[in-house]
Amino acid sequence: xxxxxxxxxxxxETDFVCGIEASALLNCVASKQYTExxxxxxLQKLRACIEKKKVxxxxxxxxxxxxxxxxxxxxxxxxx
Numbered sequence: 543x544x545x546x547x548x549x550x551x552x553x554x555e556t557d558f559v560c561g562i563e564a565s566a567l568l569n570c571v572a573s574k575q576y577t578e579x580x581x582x583x584x585l586q587k588l589r590a591c592i593e594k595k596k597v598x599x600x601x602x603x604x605x606x607x608x609x610x611x612x613x614x615x616x617x618x619x620x621x622x
Contacts, residue, residue, distance in 0.1 A: 560591040564600065 558564070567588050570581040
C-alpha cells in the first residue's frame with residue numbers, strides 16, 4: 543500500500559523520498575519522443591519536492607549495491 547501526500551511518497555517500487563518524481567523525470571528524458579518542453583514540468587515538480595522534503599543527495603545504485611545499503615541511505619538528510 544502506498545501513502546501519497548500531494549503526489550509525493552515512497553512506495554515499494556520507489557523507496558526514496560521524491561522517488562516518484564525522479565522516476566517520472568528520468569523516464570521522460572529516456573523517452574524516444576523526448577522534448578525539453580514535455581520534461582520541464584517534471585523537472586520543476588522534482589525540484590519542488592526536493593526543496594519541500596529537504597533532500598540533499600540522490601543515489602542511483604545498481605541492484606547488488608542497493609541490497610547492501612543501509613536503510614537510511616537515500617532518505618532525506620534531516621532524518622539522519
